[in-house]
Amino acid sequence: MLGVIPTPATVASVPGLLDAAAEEIRVGVAPVVPGFGLSFLLVAAVGALAVVLDHVVLTARMPLLAAVGLVAVSLIPTIAIPSDVDVVAFVLLAVAVLFLLRVDTRARSLIEPSARPPRSTRRVGASATALGVAAVAVIVAVVATPLLPQPGLRFATGGSGGAGTTINPNLELGNDLRQPREVEVLTVRTTGPTPPYLRAVTLSSFDGSVWQPDSSDTVPVRDDAPVFDPLVVDDGIAVDDWTTDIDIDQLDSPWLPLPYPASTVTGLQGDWLGLPQNRTVVSRAGSTRDQVYQVQSTVPRPSLEQIRARSVGGANLGDAVLALPAEVPAIIGDTAREVTAGTQDPYDALIALQTWFRSSAFRYSLDAPVEAGFDGAGLDAVADFLQVRSGYCVHYASAFAVMARTLGMPSRIVVGYLPGTATGPQTQGQMTFTVSSSQLHAWPEVYFDGIGWVPFEPTNSLGVPTSFTPSSPNGASSAPSTPQQDAATPNSQPSTAPTQGGALDVGEQNGVGTGAASGAGASWIPATLGGVLLVLLAAAPAVLRSVRRRGRLRAARAGDPIAAWTAMREDAVDLGIPAPGAESPRAFAARLSHEHGADTDDVDTLREALERVSYAEDAIDPSTGARLAAAVESVRERLTAGAPVARRIVARLLPRSLFVRSGEATAASEPVGR
Template sequence: MRTPRRRRDASLLTLGLFAAIAAAMLPVFSVMAPGSWTVQAAFLTAALLGAGLVARLCALPALVATVIELGIWVFALTALFGRTTAVLGFIPSPVTVSTVPGLVSAASEEIRTGVAPVAPGVGLAFVLVAAIGALAIVLDHVVLTARMPLLAAVGLVAVSLIPTIAIPADVDVPGFVLLALALLFLLRVDTRSRHAGSRSRGRGASATALGIAAVAVLVAVVATPLLPQPALRFASGGTGGYGTTINPNLELGNDLRQPRDVDVLTLQTDAPTPPYLRAVTLSSFDGSVWQPDRNDTVNVPDDGPVFAAPEIDPDIAVAQYTTDISVGELDSPWLPVPSPATTVTGLQGDWLGMPDNRTIVSRAGSSRDQDYEVQTSAPRPTLEQIRARPVGGSELGDAVRALPADVPAIIGDTAREITAGASSPYDALIDLQTWFRSSAFRYSLDAPVEAGFDGAGLDAVADFLQARTGYCVHYASAFAVMARTLDMPSRIVVGYLPGTLSSSGIGQERSTFTVTSSQLHAWPEVYFQGIGWVPFEPTNSLGVPTSFASGSTGSTTTAPNAPQQSQSAAPGSQPTTAPSLGNQDGPGLSSGSTSGATRAIGPGLLIAAGIAVLLLILAVPAVVRFLRRRSRLIAARAGDPVAAWAAVQDDAVDLGIPVPGGESPRRFAERLVRDHGADPDDVDLLRAAVERVSYAENALDATAGPLLADAAARVGASLRARVPGPRRVLARVVPRSLVVRPGTAAAEERERVGA
């Protein structure tokens, strides 16, 4: 039969566990949109924990409680997600069980193609509710059966961190505080139930918990913003299966092969031709995968420039354009912008800019329903100027040139064969572009899949050069890799083709263009000194190939095709314009060179903040020790001699005075007076009080409490006065009593050596 105290403690632990699970699930809302699944998960968790509590109050074995909880878990999931095939609506039938793999598969597809926060469908909702219910069963037995709340705390903290790892964002302070309070409540109830006979230990645990909580919250709120920002995470796949996001990993084939074409954005521009829209830049290539850039970022201000003007040689002409973009069905952390952008205004939410490639990205936001204006400064060199410029530069680093050692011979040999007659790097690149766009190649979305080389790695490039059919990913990757074999720095851009002219834009000063999901595109860029990153268009039958006119013609570039010609991501469509020609980041630019507001913090302030955080962390043991000592003295003042005696023992441990477990209070008191200079009257008062309570079990007069507290304080002061100054400081800063308990074997051995 459970005692009233045990029943109360079990009820409180169950309530605290429910609160802790709920708090740990709050960060999930950053990746999963709340909905009916949230209510279902809360209902199932409450039912499972309630059933476990009832089983324990009825003194049922733990195994029986587990069976009951598992039964409720199965019946509830069946009623919520499989009642149409279940017996009586909640008992799973063989047909019900057979639907589970389909639900899990659907959940996997939602996770793969969704963009945070995902609105869970039936499959994903089933997996979420089932997982939370299973977690509740496990933690219920960890906390209430095994009485290991600290282990449960570790598990809940790990669960709460998963969404943050997936999509880094600012610290969710309210969620952190709620989870901390719930976990501390669990630890407090468990500690009190274990030490029900000692008020001082219970109060000491409470004071310690409060001290840890206060310092932990302070460190989280103050220190976290000063830490280096986590690497950006990138969405991939499509939303709802219609390719309405941007896949930065060059797996664009699935998006382009979607059965339905969706309008993703519209744009208006005063440029003579609509620009390509860049979203993601990929510079690192390991031979298998092109990785999106994860460079330093700057905040995008509400007004004013995001990036500094491109550093272009003075003799190069520069054109200034303005483009207004309205995003619709595009759910991506990457923002499509013409290039090279200098100013982006009108955005809602927190957005970051990458100066090295002039792209805009959000750590947790979305491009959907954004309306913004982009200012660009595009270099317009003549044919003679770009032919005279060398490629590359020491400021670029090694990533844009790196290639693995095992590059298939066909790639380098073909690149050298095609460009053998070129007299300049630009002419070599034009030769490559012309070759890819010739009749020797054919655009196809399906041929790479059928032939088994649908990718962007070296093997896929080698197969593509033999099959000579593919889509933009294969053309862009092959061009970039071949340029690197010629020792030219190259990278790939993922974004959108310019779009189709809207009928409403005909005859207006600023034309309006509509961009669809099928116009998702990839193209290569090569860096020219004094000009910047120059885009090329090798994809056969799409876009307009990059070219420049001679300065003697009176224009800086070849005249592009008329804007009213449409562009789509299908072979044989009408071209519109070449990629914007110009510098994407400018040589020598860094995050500290932008004129807009930046994320950078001055070195002096950063060092000072780091020192402050370090001192704060170092102060944690002293703060916790102070709170515990104060709690013990308060308990002693209330008439608890055990608390007063424990305070003296802790002081002795901190100062390196042995406190053996087999030594009686009388022998310990004699040693304190004889060897360490403690006042005999104070020590005798404390010793007599603790012996009376421990051996005679006589209650102590409450009026003696202040005498006990004062005596304990004086004994501690006298012990500290007899040790050297460094020892006193060490006892304050690193109090050993927090980890070394009086009477333990390890403590006795350590203290004997220290003495």
């Protein structure tokens, strides 16, 4: 009710929320974007932690143990998610730990009052020194620590990713892409008109659940001979020779990033093997880190008419690139046939699929597959993706490849990197591009007879979609557009915006979107209600304190000395005046008069009435009520007049007596700045 008051339905929803949180924890990869269930669990856990720390500090009187708990909780995400230091979070943690240290020190000094120095000396000397040391420690930790040498990121080759500095061949790229730290993995210089996609692993075998990396006979990579034979294409198809220089920095992988189709690789250090079947290079024991090498590529450039005239498939491909399990979810094949209906040739059918995936019907998201529980590349994940229509490159590539196979087209998936970001002008005929860890990518390929493997880019909002241009009027083939990033494009980072410029949402195309404008006039209602609720919540402490104080004064007017004395002590606590339980009423009354300006007669009136009812067992005398209430009001006025303006405001808006009772350890601690 009203957004804050729980009802029986609230309690009944808790088991479902905990189940949802457990599922998010099971399938999520840090940092996980919390859904409603995980958010509930986190808030409940922090609330429970607050209760435990309150018990440890106040009841068990072990503030240092509470500090250890705070540090332990903060270290878990710091260790689990490698990232830059969150300065604000660190400072808040440091302040909390220092505060608990102060609580512990004051608690010990209350136990041994004879050991305490005079109040003025303690405030000016010890407090100033402690604050100075604390400030210097925090500043040094925040400023100096980032300046120290940081260890380089290194991961075992073939590992699961960690910050995206390796290549995962098992299509678990989401684990790498969701890492918070982006690093530069390599730089590319090319003589080609556009920066190339860099392939590392091809996956052709699919059992319905997992795409397996290709394996075949290998040949040694040597500088003195081409590692692969030149690509053979049909007569009449133009080819271009490109030279690509690659300098790898923070990439530890046994799979070497290469432009396709590579023929010669020179400059590698260590033992490397080439797989002629898919023109990839792998090391059985080495790593790509710090490798500097050059690749020669012979790139086919067919015209639109030439690729439309080619059939898909080839005699030497094998069965793996067409194989599908016996049971394929109906939505996959049905959707493929529906999208490609009316196309005249395989190329047009594949372009129809590519255009459909890149339309506004789909959305790029790293989180949706985790939230919806289909973060994978199997048939079930593809079927769910086609329904949810939100995911990242793995889902687009796997769906495209499987749908192509349902249409009888040989397909496979490639794992590598998107084209990088241009970092400077062209020098010596080469453009330079930088590739980062977030540009790890997967895309599908389909084999065309007489041309070879042709890449497609179905991932919504990433890269450039494949297309080929018609021949020029003189019969020469014009340059095709394949999945290459235009050199003028600033980057290839994922974006939630579709690349189809000016495309409207389906609802807008049908005129449905006009309903939003008609309801805009009523949009002030929830905002106003929310503002009123916030005001009420902000005023709640002051209102509750006023109600409690009125009750105390009502009892005091009825002649209750204990209620009058309690009201005076709570007024003192609100204003930040220490009210320790170990202090006698006479000592507390004297301190209010001598140190805080309270009228001696009024304080003595309340003290004497309290002593009579406590020690002489006098009955409550209603005739003294008016005098007791007047004394409480007079003491409050004098204490308030002697308090700083900031303390008066806090006492009104956030009275301390609501949270600590006079006599507790916290009530004995004078607030910072008093």
